[in-house]
Amino acid sequence: MVYDLVGLVYFGQSHFVARFVDRHGVLWYHDGIANGxxxxxxxxxxxxxxxxxxxxxxxxxxxxxxxxxxxxDQWRF
Incomplete structure (x- = not known):
């Protein structure tokens, strides 16, 4: 069995932010407040x-x- 890391969730200052790894291995950052x-x-x-x-x-x-x-196979949604 192989598992791929696809998400990282962070918490601080009463706020969650996240990173997402897409199927190409690109890391994306998301902060709904700061990035709209x-x-x-x-x-x-x-x-x-x-x-x-x-x-x-x-x-x-x-x-x-x-x-x-x-x-x-690589993961899919």
């Missing part, structure tokens, strides 16, 4: 050090979201 609901491209997830993913804009990582690969 738009996602911001942060480059490829593999280019980020693990330590840099533990915090995000004064918030701390609280939840990881994984998707199970089916038949070895």
């Amino acid at each position: 609901g738009s996602f911001m491209n942060e480059g490829y997830a593999e280019d980020h050090a693990l330590s840099s993913l533990m915090q995000c804009n004064n918030t701390r990582l609280v939840t990881l979201v994984y998707v199970k690969r089916i038949d070895g």
Whole structure:
């Protein structure tokens, strides 16, 4: 079984923000208050050090979201 990391949820200052990894490995940042609901491209997830993913804009990582690969294929919605 293989699982892909697809989401990271952060909390701080009474506010949640999130990062999402798309099927191409691109990391996207979302803060509904600061960005007006738009996602911001942060480059490829593999280019980020693990330590840099533990915090995000004064918030701390609280939840990881994984998707199970089916038949070895990359995840799909």
